[in-house]
Amino acid sequence: xxxxxxxxxxxxxxxxxxxxxxxxxxxxxxxxxxxxxxxxxxxxxxxxxxxxxxxxxxxxxxxxxxxxxxxxxxxxxxxxxxxxxxxxxxxxxxxxxxxxxxxxxxxxxxxxx
Amino acid sequence: xxxxxxxxxxxxxxxxxxxxxxxxxxxxxxxxxxxxxxxxxxxxxxxxxxxxxxxxxxxxxxxxxxxxxxxxxxxxxxxxxxxxxxxxxxxxxxxxxxxxxxxxxxxxxxxxxxx
Numbered sequence: 001x002x003x004x005x006x007x008x009x010x011x012x013x014x015x016x017x018x019x020x021x022x023x024x025x026x027x028x029x030x031x032x033x034x035x036x037x038x039x040x041x042x043x044x045x046x047x048x049x050x051x052x053x054x055x056x057x058x059x060x061x062x063x064x065x066x067x068x069x070x071x072x073x074x075x076x077x078x079x080x081x082x083x084x085x086x087x088x089x090x091x092x093x094x095x096x097x098x099x100x101x102x103x104x105x106x107x108x109x110x111x112x113x
Numbered sequence: 114x115x116x117x118x119x120x121x122x123x124x125x126x127x128x129x130x131x132x133x134x135x136x137x138x139x140x141x142x143x144x145x146x147x148x149x150x151x152x153x154x155x156x157x158x159x160x161x162x163x164x165x166x167x168x169x170x171x172x173x174x175x176x177x178x179x180x181x182x183x184x185x186x187x188x189x190x191x192x193x194x195x196x197x198x199x200x201x202x203x204x205x206x207x208x209x210x211x212x213x214x215x216x217x218x219x220x221x222x223x224x225x226x227x228x
Contacts, residue, residue: 034216043203044156046216088156090216098161098169099210101146101217105155 001026004091006104014112019076021107023089026070032092033065033072038106039085048074079111115140117206119220126227131192134223136204138185145187146205146217147179156203162187163210194227201225 005024013019021035032051036044050056050063050072062075072091076083086106092099118137126132138145147159158171162181179189191198201224205217 036216043219043222044217045219049216095169100158100161100169100171101205102158103148103156 002104003027003093003102004089004104006087006089006107008105009108010110011107012110012112013079015079015081017079019079019083019109019111021074021076021087021089021109023072023074023091023104024070025072025089025091025093025102027091027093028067028070030067030070030091030093033063034090034092034101035061035063035072035074036088036090036103037085038088044088076109079109081111081113084109084111117204117218117220119202119204119223121223122221124223124225126194126225128194128196128227130194131190132194132225133188133190134202134204134225136187136189136206136220138187138204138206139218142206142208142218143185144207144210145181145185146207147187147189148203148205149173150201150203150222151199159189159202161210168210191225196227199225199227 035048038044048063050065056063060077064073086108088106089104120135144163146161148156160170161168165181176192181187201222203222204220
């Protein structure tokens with residue numbers, strides 16, 4: 001089992017729709033969760049972080065965390081063509097007594113005009 | 114404030130050679146992590162440095178090494194290059210190790226091609 005799993009996609013949604021991106025993780029005691037957006041040919045940029053169960057909203061983005069189910073998701077409301085990118089889920093977890101951040105392989109999102 | 118600076122942006126090397134990549138983190142950040150990104154494997158953790166000490170290391174062979182200087186700048190070195198080392202190498206800056214202070218800020222990366 002991979003430490004952080006995401007569906008690679010592509011996930012295609014029409015402009016104006018809600019895009020739902022999902023991520024599961026294996027380390028039950030993980031405490032910190034991040035979503036990064038990576039445009040083609042660019043480096044990842046942090047868009048959301050979440051640490052507690054529930055929802056966290058920032059503009060059109062909502063991160064949802066369910067630690068009991070080891071599940072974190074990202075909702076993008078009113079999707080725009082400029083949201084087309086690969087979205088990376090990242091989890092901070094213990095590794096040999098230290099903390100490290102493990103990334104999923106990413107979900108490619110395509111917003112169709 | 115200035116972002117994360119990685120140099121060089123592009124490199125072409127031949128098998129068997131070695132290469133050194135550089136990363137200057139955001140001013141005031143003392144933690145630098147290195148990742149290898151390939152289309153098939155995604156972002157793979159190489160190592161993390163904090164205050165000149167390697168805190169954690171990923172599952173890469175000993176050909177991959179790194180260090181951090183007193184000004185927090187970091188270098189990574191790959192010796193005896195193999196074709197499979199072709200990848201985008203990303204440096205991530207954070208204020209605390211393991212992004213205890215929040216998420217990473219990434220540099221633009223170094224695209225390494227081994228021929």
